Amino acid sequence: MILSGVLPGTSHDWHATAREWLEAIGCPAEGIEDVVASVPPFSPRTLKQVFTAVLDMGRRVGRLEDTMALLAHHEAALRRLRDEIGIPRAAPPAQLASAAMVVDTQDGLVVPGGWVPDLLDRAAGFSILNPSGASPLMTDLDTLRARRAQHLFIVLRQGGGADASSFDFPGVSLHPITDAGAWLTPGPGLTRAIFEAASRMHGVSSVFS
Numbered sequence: 001m002i003l004s005g006v007l008p009g010t011s012h013d014w015h016a017t018a019r020e021w022l023e024a025i026g027c028p029a030e031g032i033e034d035v036v037a038s039v040p041p042f043s044p045r046t047l048k049q050v051f052t053a054v055l056d057m058g059r060r061v062g063r064l065e066d067t068m069a070l071l072a073h074h075e076a077a078l079r080r081l082r083d084e085i086g087i088p089r090a091a092p093p094a095q096l097a098s099a100a101m102v103v104d105t106q107d108g109l110v111v112p113g114g115w116v117p118d119l120l121d122r123a124a125g126f127s128i129l130n131p132s133g134a135s136p137l138m139t140d141l142d143t144l145r146a147r148r149a150q151h152l153f154i155v156l157r158q159g160g161g162a163d164a165s166s167f168d169f170p171g172v173s174l175h176p177i178t179d180a181g182a183w184l185t186p187g188p189g190l191t192r193a194i195f196e197a198a199s200r201m202h203g204v205s206s207v208f209s
Contacts, residue, residue, distance in 0.1 A: 008114020008136065008184060014042035020187040021054050025066045035061055042186065045133045047118035050186045074191045077208055078122055081195060084204045087124040097201045099125035101153040101183070102139060104162045109144075110136045116183060119190060123197035125151065145169050151201050155180040175200040 018039045022032055039057055044050040051071055058067025082088070087095060099120045103110045113134030117127035128149050130137055144152065144167065153175045154167055167174050182189030182196070192208045199206030 008045065008112050008116055008186075015039075017185055017187045018042050018057065020189075021057060022061065024188045025054075025058055025061075025063050025070050027061060027063065044186050045114050047115040047122070047132075047190065050115055050190065053186075077191060078194060081198055081204065082122070082124065085124045085198060085202045091124070093126040096121075096124055096126040097151055098128050098149045099151040099153065099197070099201065100127065100129045100144065100147065100149040101155075101177075102144065102167075103136075103155040103180070103184070104157050106157075107138070109139050109141070109162065111139050112136050112184060115186060115190065119183065119194050120197055122194045123201060125197060125201050141166060148172065151175060153177055153183075153197070153200070155183070173200070 015036050019032065019036050022035055022039075023029075027035055039060065042053055042057070044053050051074075054071065055064070055067055058064045101112055101116055101120070103112060111129045113130040113132070113136055115132070117130060117132040117134075120127045121132070128147055129139065129144075141162075148169070149172060151173045152167055152169070154162075154164070155177045156162060156164065164174065164176055177183060177196075179189070179193075179196075181187070182193040195206055195208040198204050
C-alpha cells in the first residue's frame with residue numbers, strides 16, 4: 001500500500017534509504033547499523049540532491065572513491081540510455097514525451113513532485129503536472145483527462161479508490177507501476193525507474209544493471 005507519507009517531498013524512512021546506499025557502495029554488513037545511525041537525515045527533493053547527499057554520505061563513511069565510482073556507473077548508463085532514445089538532454093519540452101505520474105493514496109490521487117519529474121526528464125519525458133522539487137499535489141480524474149498527457153504512470157493501491165480502467169483516456173498510454181519504491185524513495189532504484197520510464201515511453205531497453 002502506498003501512502004502519502006512516502007511520497008517525494010514528505011517524510012520517509014531515511015534510515016532505510018541510507019542503508020540501501022551504504023550497501024550499494026560496499027559498506028561491510030557488520031556494523032552497518034551503527035554507520036546508518038551516524039548519517040544525517042536524508043531528505044533530498046531533486047535527483048541532483050539525491051546524488052549530492054549520497055556523495056556526502058560516502059565521504060562521511062570513508063568510501064568517497066567507491067561512491068563516486070557507483071554514481072559514475074549510474075550516470076554513464078543514463079547517457080547511453082539517452083543516446084539510445086535519440087533525444088539530446090538539451091532538447092526543449094516540445095520534443096519530449098509529455099508525461100505524468102499519479103499515486104492512489106488513502107487521501108485520493110496524488111501527483112508526486114520531488115525527484116519524480118527528474119526521472120521522467122532523464123527518460124526523455126516532460127512532467128506536465130508537477131515540476132522538479134515541488135511538494136506532492138492532489139488531483140482528480142477530470143484534471144488528468146483535461147491535461148492529456150501522452151503517457152500516464154500510475155501506482156494503484158490494493159483495495160483503493162481507483163483501478164486501471166479509471167484512467168482509460170483517449171490517446172493516453174497507460175503505464176501501471178508495480179515497483180513503486182524505485183520511483184518514490186531516493187534509493188539506488190531511481191536509475192532503474194528511469195530505465196522503466198524510458199522503456200514505456202520510447203520502447204528502449206528497460207534493463208539497468
